[in-house]
Amino acid sequence: MTRLLYYEDSHIRSFDAVVTSCRKAGEDYEVTLSETAFFPEGGGQSADTGMLGGTAVKYTFEREGEVIHRTASPLTVGEEVHGEIDWEKRFRNMQNHTAEHIISGIVHRRHGFSNVGFHMGEEGVIVDFDGFITPEELADIEREANRIVTENHAVMAYFPSQEELGSIDYRSKLDLKENVRLVVIEDVDVCACCAPHVRHTGEIGVIKIFESGRRKGGVRLRMLAGGAAYEDYVRRFQNSMRISALLSAKQEDLAAAVERLLAERDKLSYELGGARREIIAAKVAGLEPRAGNLLFFEPSYGVDELRLLVNSALPRCGGICGAFAGEDGHGYRYVLASRAVNMRAVAKDINTALSGRGGGTPEMITGTLSAARAEIEKYFESEAVT
Numbered sequence: 001m002t003r004l005l006y007y008e009d010s011h012i013r014s015f016d017a018v019v020t021s022c023r024k025a026g027e028d029y030e031v032t033l034s035e036t037a038f039f040p041e042g043g044g045q046s047a048d049t050g051m052l053g054g055t056a057v058k059y060t061f062e063r064e065g066e067v068i069h070r071t072a073s074p075l076t077v078g079e080e081v082h083g084e085i086d087w088e089k090r091f092r093n094m095q096n097h098t099a100e101h102i103i104s105g106i107v108h109r110r111h112g113f114s115n116v117g118f119h120m121g122e123e124g125v126i127v128d129f130d131g132f133i134t135p136e137e138l139a140d141i142e143r144e145a146n147r148i149v150t151e152n153h154a155v156m157a158y159f160p161s162q163e164e165l166g167s168i169d170y171r172s173k174l175d176l177k178e179n180v181r182l183v184v185i186e187d188v189d190v191c192a193c194c195a196p197h198v199r200h201t202g203e204i205g206v207i208k209i210f211e212s213g214r215r216k217g218g219v220r221l222r223m224l225a226g227g228a229a230y231e232d233y234v235r236r237f238q239n240s241m242r243i244s245a246l247l248s249a250k251q252e253d254l255a256a257a258v259e260r261l262l263a264e265r266d267k268l269s270y271e272l273g274g275a276r277r278e279i280i281a282a283k284v285a286g287l288e289p290r291a292g293n294l295l296f297f298e299p300s301y302g303v304d305e306l307r308l309l310v311n312s313a314l315p316r317c318g319g320i321c322g323a324f325a326g327e328d329g330h331g332y333r334y335v336l337a338s339r340a341v342n343m344r345a346v347a348k349d350i351n352t353a354l355s356g357r358g359g360g361t362p363e364m365i366t367g368t369l370s371a372a373r374a375e376i377e378k379y380f381e382s383e384a385v386t
């Protein structure tokens with residue numbers, strides 16, 4: 001059996017060990033060692049990666065009780081090799097994981113809810129609880145968690161005997177009976193867990209809960225701790241600085257500045273709508289009635305304005321009246337109507353001829369085309385009115 005160094009000391013980053021087996025597995029090799037500090041994926045914590053005997057350890061996993069190192073190159077059985085884990089990744093995993101134990105411990109004590117799902121990935125730590133917690137309660141839980149960090153409680157892990165285990169109150173996701181490893185955060189939490197953790201809560205750094213949402217009668221949280229939380233803070237700060245410069249507003253006043261901007265946009269949009277309605281009325285008022293088709297190209301019109309233009313011009317058009325918004329290369333949005341032609345009946349022909357899609361009623365169809373303006377004009381044998 002491999003000696004599991006990560007259980008003896010979670011802070012061992014490098015070690016020497018003898019290769020006990022090596023076999024080819026697809027593109028890679030599967031290596032076992034006399035001892036290892038590489039933690040295999042488990043308990044919601046991702047696998048360690050790093051270097052072993054000069055080759056990369058891409059992944060570590062457990063199979064039938066053995067820790068398997070997936071390496072890029074083969075290693076010689078019987079030879080001693082030097083191993084080095086990607087410490088930054090491991091330490092961040094431990095910061096996030098111990099932070100999750102603190103949060104789950106507080107939730108269990110205060111609300112009686114259990115952690116029923118746990119995943120650590122690129123986007124942070126995802127934790128599911130089997131009961132709902134309000135945002136106000138979560139803010140208070142987060143405050144207590146950060147106090148526990150600064151109080152620097154000791155974190156220990158051990159395998160209690162069966163008799164001991166029976167007398168200990170601990171949280172557990174699975175109904176384990178044998179070989180239970182307990183992770184104890186002194187005066188805070190006891191939980192069955194197979195992963196390495198920090199030695200003291202002070203190593204975790206800040207704990208931040210970002211999102212909470214209802215899920216299957218409970219709540220799902222996304223949180224970050226330590227180095228990952230710090231980097232997230234830097235990203236958010238830089239983003240907030242950019243917005244602050246763009247809006248010429250202090251960072252703490254950004255929400256109010258955006259509210260003003262949106263109100264201004266709504267006002268302008270309302271005024272633009274009124275001006276366009278006037279332009280449409282004037283455009284149509286000067287039109288001579290005609291027997292054939294009638295087209296308009298208005299690059300920036302919305303579909304409501306296209307529809308208004310077509311409806312306004314329709315009494316002066318004996319054929320098909322069409323309005324198009326967009327430009328060559330990006331395609332056109334169209335509204336086509338007629339009092340003489342059944343539009344639904346000709347929709348397929350139009351869409352096929354002009355590489356488009358859309359439909360509607362016998363009176364009016366709407367959709368999009370990717371054909372160029374010249375092709376559209378040729379198809380309808382009509383030059384646009386401007």
Ligand SMILES: [Zn+2]
Pocket residue numbers: 043097101191192193194195
């Ligand atoms: Zn755990």
